[in-house]
Amino acid sequence: VLVDDGLELLTEEEARRLLAVGGVGRVGITMGALPAIFPVNYEVIDDAVVFLTAPGSKLNAATEGAVVAFEVDEYHGESRAGWSVLVVGRAEVVNDLDVTFKVLQSKLEPYSNGFRTNVVRVQVEFISGRRICTPT
């Protein structure tokens, strides 16, 4: 399915598979009525995007139960190959022992070396993915 000139839609299954790899993603939030984007390390745990954070803007967004965007992509300039996956969902700080245990068992690391013990979870309420079409 073409979504835009030169881009084709991924199936939900493909999008979820690419999202599940984890690594660096970007969280889009609103700060004082202005949009902002910050990188985070994330993992998918129980079908949700999970990352660690310290008190601050991302956490604020999270604690407020805000609807956030989460994006992950890969791009190879040489071959002009690439894809991106977009998730939209409500963010929340997780105080669930079961989730915290899974986070500790996962390979999830905070993005920076700081003290980041807050587990933030973004529910995957909407997911879509796009891939650059190979020229034919």
Add this chain to the structure above:
Amino acid sequence: VLVDDGLELLTEEEARRLLAVGGVGRVGITMGALPAIFPVNYEVIDDAVVFLTAPGSKLNAATEGAVVAFEVDEYHGESRAGWSVLVVGRAEVVNDLDVTFKVLQSKLEPYSNGFRTNVVRVQVEFISGRRICTPT
């Protein structure tokens, strides 16, 4: 200057220098009251972020003169080194011959192989950058 635990603020000069490299960045917009993030190839032309797009969501945001977020980052998992730069500013479709000429002369390429002749410019009204602190 520490902005967040484990992260230090870049000077505006450093942030502008990193932004000026160009390549893949992410645009954060609002679509139907929901946040969205999409990757684009960009260049900095006349101190503004410039990318190409086809009619669609990004362009819609642009034509509406929306305030958008633009983010670029680099992360090296091995060394835990990384930085990110965030720009916030009004987006607009550029119909200026002078800018179009500079785009044609630049190394700017559309993200995908589609027909993308719309030049979108994001004014750098706000810029900030963060770097992961090296553990001491």
